[in-house]
Amino acid sequence: xxxxxxxxxxxxxxxxxxxxxxERKEQFLNHGADEINRLAIPAKVDKKYLEDIGFPxxxxxxxxxxxxxxxxxxxxxxxxxxxxxxxxxxxxYRYLLEQGTSGLSxxxxxxxxxxxxxxxPLSMGEVGKVGVAIxxxxxxxxxxxxIPLDKVSTxxxxxxxxxxxxxxxxxxxEKQGVSSTQVQGTIQNDVLxxxxxxxxxxFPPQPSLRLITNIFxxxxxxxxxxxxxxxxGYHIREAGSTAVQxxxxxxxxxxxxxETALEAGLEIDVFAKRLAFFFNSSSxxxxxxxxxxxxxxxxxxxxxxxxxxxxxxxxxxxxxxxxAGNTLTAQQIDNNIVRVTIQxxxxxxxxxxxxHTNSKDEALSLPTEESVRTALRTQQIIAHESGVANTVDxxxxxxxxxxxxxxxxxxxxxxxxxxxxxxxxxxxxxNGFIQRQIENSAYDYQQEIEKGERVIVGVNKFTVxxxxxxxxxxxxxxxxxxxxxxxxxLKKRRNNEKVKxxxxxxxxxxxxxxxxxxxxxxxxxxxxxxxxxxxxxxKVFGEYRG
Amino acid sequence: MPVNVDIEKxxxxxxxxxxxxIAKAITLVEDNLPGVDRLLASLNPKNIDAxxxxxxxxxxxxxxxxxxxxxxxxxxSQGKRVGVIAVDPSSPLxxxxxxxxxxxxxxxxxxxDVLLRSMAARGKLGGICGSAGAxxxxxxxxxxxxxxxxxxxxxxxxVDIVQLADLTLMVTAPGMGDDVQAxxxxxxxxxxxxVINKADHPGADSAxxxxxxxxxxxGIANSFTKVHKTIASEGKGIAELVGQIQLLADSFLESGxxxxxxxxxxxxxxxxxxxxxxxxxxxxxxxxxxxxxRQDPRLKANGILSxxxxxx
Amino acid sequence: xxxxxxxxxxxxxxxxxxxxxxAKFIARALRDHGFEVVYTGIRxxxxxxxxxxxxxxxxxxxxxxxSGAHLRLFPAVVEALRKADAADIRVIGGGVIPDEDIPxxxxxxxxxxxxxxxxxxxxxxxxxxxxxx
Numbered sequence: 008x009x010x011x012x013x014x015x016x017x018x019x020x021x022x023x024x025x026x027x028x029x030e031r032k033e034q035f036l037n038h039g040a041d042e043i044n045r046l047a048i049p050a051k052v053d054k055k056y057l058e059d060i061g062f063p064x065x066x067x068x069x070x071x072x073x074x075x076x077x078x079x080x081x082x083x084x085x086x087x088x089x090x091x092x093x094x095x096x097x098x099x100y101r102y103l104l105e106q107g108t109s110g111l112s113x114x115x116x117x118x119x120x121x122x123x124x125x126x127x128p129l130s131m132g133e134v135g136k137v138g139v140a141i142x143x144x145x146x147x148x149x150x151x152x153x154i155p156l157d158k159v160s161t162x163x164x165x166x167x168x169x170x171x172x173x174x175x176x177x178x179x180x181e182k183q184g185v186s187s188t189q190v191q192g193t194i195q196n197d198v199l200x201x202x203x204x205x206x207x208x209x210f211p212p213q214p215s216l217r218l219i220t221n222i223f224x225x226x227x228x229x230x231x232x233x234x235x236x237x238x239x240g241y242h243i244r245e246a247g248s249t250a251v252q253x254x255x256x257x258x259x260x261x262x263x264x265x266e267t268a269l270e271a272g273l274e275i276d277v278f279a280k281r282l283a284f285f286f287n288s289s290s291x292x293x294x295x296x297x298x299x300x301x302x303x304x305x306x307x308x309x310x311x312x313x314x315x316x317x318x319x320x321x322x323x324x325x326x327x328x329x330x331a332g333n334t335l336t337a338q339q340i341d342n343n344i345v346r347v348t349i350q351x352x353x354x355x356x357x358x359x360x361x362x363h364t365n366s367k368d369e370a371l372s373l374p375t376e377e378s379v380r381t382a383l384r385t386q387q388i389i390a391h392e393s394g395v396a397n398t399v400d401x402x403x404x405x406x407x408x409x410x411x412x413x414x415x416x417x418x419x420x421x422x423x424x425x426x427x428x429x430x431x432x433x434x435x436x437x438n439g440f441i442q443r444q445i446e447n448s449a450y451d452y453q454q455e456i457e458k459g460e461r462v463i464v465g466v467n468k469f470t471v472x473x474x475x476x477x478x479x480x481x482x483x484x485x486x487x488x489x490x491x492x493x494x495x496x497l498k499k500r501r502n503n504e505k506v507k508x509x510x511x512x513x514x515x516x517x518x519x520x521x522x523x524x525x526x527x528x529x530x531x532x533x534x535x536x537x538x539x540x541x542x543x544x545x546k547v548f549g550e551y552r553g
Numbered sequence: 554m555p556v557n558v559d560i561e562k563x564x565x566x567x568x569x570x571x572x573x574x575i576a577k578a579i580t581l582v583e584d585n586l587p588g589v590d591r592l593l594a595s596l597n598p599k600n601i602d603a604x605x606x607x608x609x610x611x612x613x614x615x616x617x618x619x620x621x622x623x624x625x626x627x628x629x630s631q632g633k634r635v636g637v638i639a640v641d642p643s644s645p646l647x648x649x650x651x652x653x654x655x656x657x658x659x660x661x662x663x664x665x666d667v668l669l670r671s672m673a674a675r676g677k678l679g680g681i682c683g684s685a686g687a688x689x690x691x692x693x694x695x696x697x698x699x700x701x702x703x704x705x706x707x708x709x710x711x712v713d714i715v716q717l718a719d720l721t722l723m724v725t726a727p728g729m730g731d732d733v734q735a736x737x738x739x740x741x742x743x744x745x746x747x748v749i750n751k752a753d754h755p756g757a758d759s760a761x762x763x764x765x766x767x768x769x770x771x772g773i774a775n776s777f778t779k780v781h782k783t784i785a786s787e788g789k790g791i792a793e794l795v796g797q798i799q800l801l802a803d804s805f806l807e808s809g810x811x812x813x814x815x816x817x818x819x820x821x822x823x824x825x826x827x828x829x830x831x832x833x834x835x836x837x838x839x840x841x842x843x844x845x846x847r848q849d850p851r852l853k854a855n856g857i858l859s860x861x862x863x864x865x
Numbered sequence: 866x867x868x869x870x871x872x873x874x875x876x877x878x879x880x881x882x883x884x885x886x887x888a889k890f891i892a893r894a895l896r897d898h899g900f901e902v903v904y905t906g907i908r909x910x911x912x913x914x915x916x917x918x919x920x921x922x923x924x925x926x927x928x929x930x931x932s933g934a935h936l937r938l939f940p941a942v943v944e945a946l947r948k949a950d951a952a953d954i955r956v957i958g959g960g961v962i963p964d965e966d967i968p969x970x971x972x973x974x975x976x977x978x979x980x981x982x983x984x985x986x987x988x989x990x991x992x993x994x995x996x997x998x
Contacts, residue, residue: 117881117932121908129910132937133881206883206907211786246886333886337981370981372963373933430728434754437786438614438726446889453890457985466982484936549787552619552657553906573951576922584870649896655917656906662913669920673901675871 010052016062016074024064024074031078035397043397045078046070049404059304060409063399065319067307069300069412070400071358072323077396082354083361084386085162085327087112090373091135091486093149100154102376108383110192112162112363113150114138115172120207122168122541125490135486138164142494143536147175148182156180160191162237162327162361167209169196170218171540174528177230193234193283193327196222199260200239202436202551203445204246209541212433214548216267218523223268223278225524234283236264237327240302244287245333247449250298251415253287255422256441258306262423263432265314275314279321288354289331290346296402297411299326299357305416328354329363335370338473339465343367348385355389356402362386494536501534509533510543517547560588564595570695572665579670582687585829593687596694604693605802608718608743609703615726616750618657620785621703625661627795628699634666636692636700638685640714643673650674654703668692683825686717686818712743717818719811720745720801722794725764727756745801748794752782834861872996875903875923877914879942882932883907887959891927894985895992911938915945918954925995930960940973947974955995959983 035043046063049056061067064074073079086108088099100111115138118130124142125134134140141147151161156179165172173194180190198215201208208215219236226235240248240257248256261282268278286302288295306324310316330350335343344367351364364382366374374382390396402408422444426435435441455461462468509530516526530540563581566574581589607624611617621637628635639654652671661667670688674681685702692700704714715721723744747764749757761780781797783790805811838857848856876892878885885907892902903921905914918926926946928939939958946954958970959979967978977991 121881123881129881129908131880131941132934133932136933137882201883206885207881245884370961372961430754430756434728434751437616437751440614446893449886450890450893453985467984552660552786553908572916572919573922573949576920580873580922643901644896647897647899649899650901651892651896652901652903652921653906655903655921659905659909659913659917662916669917671901671903671921673871 010048012052012057013048013062016065020062020064021074024079028075028079030075031080035078037394043394045075046399047401047404059413060403066311066322067304068323069304070403072303072325072360074399076358076399077355077390078399081390081396082359082386083110083160084108084383084390085110085112085361085363086379086383087114087162087164087329087363088379090114090138091140092490093139093141093146095486096139097150097152097154099376100150103379103383104154104159106380106383107387110160110162110361111154113164115163115165116140117207119172119537120165120167122171122209122537122545124494124536124538125487126494127538130487132487134490140486140490141172141175141537142490143497143534144175144178144531145493145497145534147172147179151176151179151183155185156183157185157189160193162193162195164195166195166198166201166205166207167215168537168541169194170222170524170527171531171537173222173233174524174531178528178531187230188232190230191232193237194222195239195285196236197239197260197264197285199263199432199436200242200257202553203243203256203441204248205242206553208551208553210544210548211551212436214544215551216264218544219264220268220271220273221522221524223273223281224271224522226281227273227277231281233281235278235281237283237285238264239285241285241287241329243445244289244331246445247333247452248445249448250289250291250294251418252422252444252448254298254302254305254415255419255426256445257284257286258302258309258419259423259426259432261306262309262313265310269314275310275316276318276321279310279314279316280318280323283360284324284326286326286328286354286359287331288328288350288357288359290334290349292349292353292356293402293408293411294415295350295353296357297408298415299328299354299359300400300402300408300412301415301419302326303358304412305419325360327361327363328357328359330354330365332365332369335365335367336463336466337370339471340367340371342465343370344381344385347382348389351385351389352393352395355395356400358400497534497536505533506530506535506539510535510539513540514543514547517544560591564592567592567595567691567695572668575668575691575695576670578691579672579688582691583672583675583684585684585833589687593690596690600696601690601693604689604697605699605798606689606693606718607699607701607798608715608721609701609724610705610715610721610744611724611748612729613705615724615729616785617703617705617724618654620724620748620750620783620791621654621701622658622661623783623785623788623791624701624795625658625667626788627791629661629664629667633698634668634696636668636689636695636697637670638688638692638700638702639669639671640681640685640702640704641671641673642705643675645676648676668695668697681825682713682717682818682821683829685714686822686825689717713821715743716814716821719814720798720805722746722748722798724748724750725760726751727754727760729760746794746797747780749780749782750785752790753784753787757782831861871901872899872993873901873903873921873923874925874927874992874996875905875914875918875921876927876929877905877909877917877942878907878929879909879911879914879938880930880932880934881908882930882934884931885929887931888927888929891929891959891985891988894989898989900992911941911945914942915949915951918946919949919951923954925955925957925992927957927959927992930958933961935960935962936966936969939970939975943974957991957995959988 060069063071116135117133119141123130125140177187223235226233238261240253243256244253303324307322310322316322330347334346347364354362364385366378366382368374368378429435456463459467513526513530563574563577567578609617625635641650641652643650650673654671689700702718721743749761764780781794876888878888892904895902905917943956955976957977958975962980970978976995979988
């Protein structure tokens with residue numbers, strides 16, 4: 008192949024990348040010992056190919072964000088987990104690390120996600136239910152006991168109170184002797200999608216955007232390897248959006264964060280490379296692959312053309328994927344393993360950077376250890392046995408795939424233009440425009456299932472009578488009382504004068520335009536609780552009502 | 554639910570300002586069940602006369618429910634018992650409805666002096682002024698100093714319903730220009746106060762100017778049709794708005810305007826009830842209309858009406 | 866037609882769980898079958914839900930919870946209704962509810978439990994039945 012552009016890419020991008028990060032193997036061979044081509048390209052690389060598809064690791068990144076993709080390094084297998092108490096979750100994390108998971112993903116319970124302490128009356132029944140309860144630094148210390156934070160990257164699904172949990176994480180690292188500059192991980196920190204899809208908002212949009220920008224700024228100075236946000240389409244899709252809407256609303260939210268940060272005086276090429284994304288992978292294999300490719304291209308174009316980013320790293324859409332929880336059925340639960348496999352395959356063929364595979368029993372209860380292992384094994388089989396990790400973006404150039412990629416990009420652009428026209432994301436959240444679009448798609452989809460126009464195996468076709476479903480794992484019912492007890496003891500033990508002082512300083516700072524991260528960190532160090540810190544902010548910022 | 558409702562019990566609970574009694578009484582009215590007459594005759598006319606009835610209308614998505622919730626909070630801070638009747642359209646296909654106005658007013662749920670009732674328009678023949686008007690009086694009779702009727706301003710029945718009010722607010726928001734233009738001219742004509750909500754959004758000033766221009770153009774600007782700005786989600790501008798409502802209510806009372814409006818509302822309610830009752834009788838006649846004796850539809854209609862009038 | 870009572874129900878999400886896709890779908894499906902559906906949004910306390918049900922004079926309250934807090938929250942709604950002298954308002958629960966919890970909830974006064982995958986016709990039937998007092 009004597010194509011100039013291809014040679015150019017090999018010299019400038021590929022060789023550089025391989026010299027820095029060698030591929031996993033000297034040679035990638037198939038069963039017949041034939042060498043597997045790293046990157047198949049058209050016989051003739053024309054202008055259209057370069058503009059719309061291009062080479063991996065190069066604008067517009069349709070084929071992926073790294074030149075060698077999974078030949079260099081496999082995606083991070085990151086299983087979302089966390090339940091009951093910090094001590095129980097810590098045990099599960101250590102088990103997962105032993106089993107070969109490469110990064111942690113922390114699930115918090117709902118009171119933590121909404122900034123309530125475990126003893127708040129609104130927390131009744133919810134403590135330790137969908138994740139771990141964290142009331143203070145003391146719980147966070149237990150959560151990461153014996154887990155080296157300079158080696159393990161941690162993703163935390165936390166949004167409205169993200170600043171507080173981030174501060175706790177950094178203080179735990181500090182106490183382990185790990186500098187904040189070494190700490191790796193991600194906080195979800197995407198409040199806009201909470202208003203439209205997930206519901207764990209606390210403050211109104213404007214102060215929420217301020218907190219997010221404070222985090223961007225603080226991390227760019229103190230924790231440059233930390234991903235400051237994971238802009239999430241996952242929950243938008245779970246709420247019932249289409250694939251195109253998922254891309255559109257996610258990127259529209261992302262643009263809002265970028266605009267807010269720019270208004271606050273941040274440099275695009277300083278913070279943009281730390282923006283991460285989080286998508287859903289559903290069962291329509293080809294549509295999902297096209298969706299990931301389209302999202303990557305559209306983001307690259309937006310960053311370059313609309314926001315004037317110069318650094319290619321700012322234009323790369325790096326994303327985590329989770330398989331679609333809403334596709335799991337309570338009927339014939341083993342079928343879910345097959346669904347998850349298809350969805351995980353779509354994520355890998357779409358070029359994800361990390362992946363969570365759901366467990367088969369999640370429509371019934373918290374997953375058991377066994378079903379979590381099967382979910383992880385699914386990823387390992389795709390990585391090591393299926394062969395799809397041995398070549399880069401194998402679907403490129405398929406007539407159907409490229410057409411679908413174009414269609415999704417166009418469709419998403421159209422919706423984004425509508426949102427802009429209607430006053431932007433915040434206005435469209437407040438008047439319910441975005442929520443209505445998602446609801447309508449969800450309703451239509453469900454109607455198709457009810458009418459049997461859309462077949463869901465085991466649900467509306469190919470059904471069987473099933474015996475009582477096997478009981479899954481459940482949270483420990485005693486955890487709420489124990490957690491409240493821990494909290495009461497902490498409040499007696501800590502220096503309450505110091506707590507009050509730091510909370511007062513935080514309130515003063517919140518009323519001014521200062522960056523709140525240092526003040527939150529000070530309060531966290533003194534073991535001020537999450538609820539106490541959030542209440543100070545509630546007082547200053549007010550609360551959002553759905 | 555048994556159709557033979559214990560009407561005496563409801564009347565008794567109503568007199569005690571009991572939440573369940575009030576709710577059941579409104580259902581009786583909405584469903585037009587036997588015993589309604591007795592119930593309505595038991596209401597306290599003095600309380601009804603003392604009550605201020607405020608109408609709130611405007612296009613969807615401008616924050617009417619949030620604004621209503623804030624008005625309720627302010628009236629409550631003045632120690633007043635408040636009622637809210639939130640009217641939403643019914644689905645013309647199924648006759649069902651989703652009534653979601655409570656979502657933004659839930660913080661008042663546990664306050665025994667806030668009565669909140671969602672009503673569906675139900676596609677009634679004469680509009681829903683009859684049942685909504687009765688609901689207003691039930692709430693007023695139970696001691697509400699203020700009753701707010703909130704409705705989406707999209708059609709004729711909404712225009713009618715705000716005419717039950719002593720005074721009406723038209724709420725809009727920046728970026729709603731087209732919707733306002735498209736709204737029934739009637740709504741603007743009945744509006745006594747114009748509110749631009751979400752006044753922190755870009756375009757609030759031009760929206761206010763637009764509204765003033767629309768009012769002027771239609772020749773309905775008067776000293777009261779001043780445009781007010783609020784940010785209901787932050788409680789801003791609410792005290793000023795309530796002050797203005799109070800001022801206007803007082804002046805209407807003094808000038809006799811309120812009396813005039815109540816008479817008009819009365820007539821509308823009479824009409825709606827009459828149509829509702831007529832509908833019941835006519836529907837029964839048609840149901841009993843035997844297939845053998847079919848005659849020309851207009852002749853038959855005439856016959857039914859003559860029959861009804863003879864019965865008088 | 867004055868002898869036909871309109872079926873009025875309330876759909877609510879007690880607790881902190883914000884996933885309202887299921888609740889909203891049920892609300893729309895019920896509307897499309899002629900129900901008047903009062904929807905109260907996410908994050909409601911059992912007391913708020915009971916108070917709303919009384920003021921709206923609904924026959925049935927449908928609760929949805931996906932966070933596993935149903936054993937605490939659903940009976941709390943029944944209890945709040947009972948305290949307010951409104952035990953005749955029936956409660957139906959739905960969500961991710963393990964089989965072994967169903968008898969516990971029924972004993973606590975929840976009339977019907979609807980688990981994932983229940984066909985919509987069956988859900989509507991359950992509400993219709995509960996409306997007939």
